[in-house]
Amino acid sequence: MSFAYTLRESLSGFQRAKLSSLLSIATIGISLILVGIFAAVTINASRLINALRSRLDMEAFLTEPVTDDEVTGLQSRIASLEGIETVIFISKDEAMKIFKQETGDDITKVLDFNPLPPSFKITLREPYRTSAKTLAIYDRITAIPGIDTVLYRRALLEIIDQRATSVNKVMLGLGIAVSLTAIFLVANTIRLTITAKRRLIRTMELVGATRGFIRRPFIIEGVLQGLLGGLAASGLMLLLFEYAARLVSEEFAPYLRMPPLFYASMVGTGMVLGLAGSLISIIRFVRPAAAE
Numbered sequence: 001m002s003f004a005y006t007l008r009e010s011l012s013g014f015q016r017a018k019l020s021s022l023l024s025i026a027t028i029g030i031s032l033i034l035v036g037i038f039a040a041v042t043i044n045a046s047r048l049i050n051a052l053r054s055r056l057d058m059e060a061f062l063t064e065p066v067t068d069d070e071v072t073g074l075q076s077r078i079a080s081l082e083g084i085e086t087v088i089f090i091s092k093d094e095a096m097k098i099f100k101q102e103t104g105d106d107i108t109k110v111l112d113f114n115p116l117p118p119s120f121k122i123t124l125r126e127p128y129r130t131s132a133k134t135l136a137i138y139d140r141i142t143a144i145p146g147i148d149t150v151l152y153r154r155a156l157l158e159i160i161d162q163r164a165t166s167v168n169k170v171m172l173g174l175g176i177a178v179s180l181t182a183i184f185l186v187a188n189t190i191r192l193t194i195t196a197k198r199r200l201i202r203t204m205e206l207v208g209a210t211r212g213f214i215r216r217p218f219i220i221e222g223v224l225q226g227l228l229g230g231l232a233a234s235g236l237m238l239l240l241f242e243y244a245a246r247l248v249s250e251e252f253a254p255y256l257r258m259p260p261l262f263y264a265s266m267v268g269t270g271m272v273l274g275l276a277g278s279l280i281s282i283i284r285f286v287r288p289a290a291a292e
Helices: 002-016 018-055 068-079 092-103 131-142 154-196 198-206 211-247 260-291
Strands: 058-062 084-090 119-124 147-151
Touching: 018 154, 018 211, 018 260, 058 068, 058 131, 068 084, 068 119, 084 092, 119 131, 131 147, 131 154, 154 260, 211 260
Parallel strands: none
Antiparallel strands: 058 119, 058 147, 084 119
């Protein structure tokens, strides 16, 4: 009986304030679409940033002359450092081949010896591919005896970190702004419903209805508004991304196809926004309405 009443009263709120309810649902949907688009941009930007970070390897050049045993010892020592994923040895001959492949020039036609030193190509683990952590690893490697020079694209890594930080701040600010707007409109809709039911709420309190029994329909109404707004937003986003994926090349299409968890999170976020709006409204208005 209690559940049936709660559900019936929640749905009646849509009937009593149809325009406001539709406005709240539409606002939540639009807010979630904006958040979803920005989230998709952020996710894809993060993918690209991580792809760039993964290519920013270190190269440690060895002091010559160096024996095979010394190479093995240096390789093991570097590999044991925190944050190191792989350490690949590149001999002088291999360095010569790589140089010829990348530049098309043959040093042996100019010099009668190989001037390229042996080196280690060092790949860092993903959590350590930031400018600060990479610099710390750089300092540890350069301090190892037998290492002549360590090179990596420090300036580019610092730029990537700065851009990533800026993008995250902008996305956080926009997300908070649209979320607060959605919460405000849901709270306003629930307030209108509460105002229309003031006499009923007063009567229920007089006959001994608990505060939770009175408030539950309004809470469920807000959650339902968020659910409908989330479903509408996720459906439109899915259609939008699928349509856009057909217009771009196969290389970029995967960036427009988001995983199911992305759309599920949009629905869940809509319900949270609806819940927050309804809670704000009943805390502010149910008690004063009952006291009249």
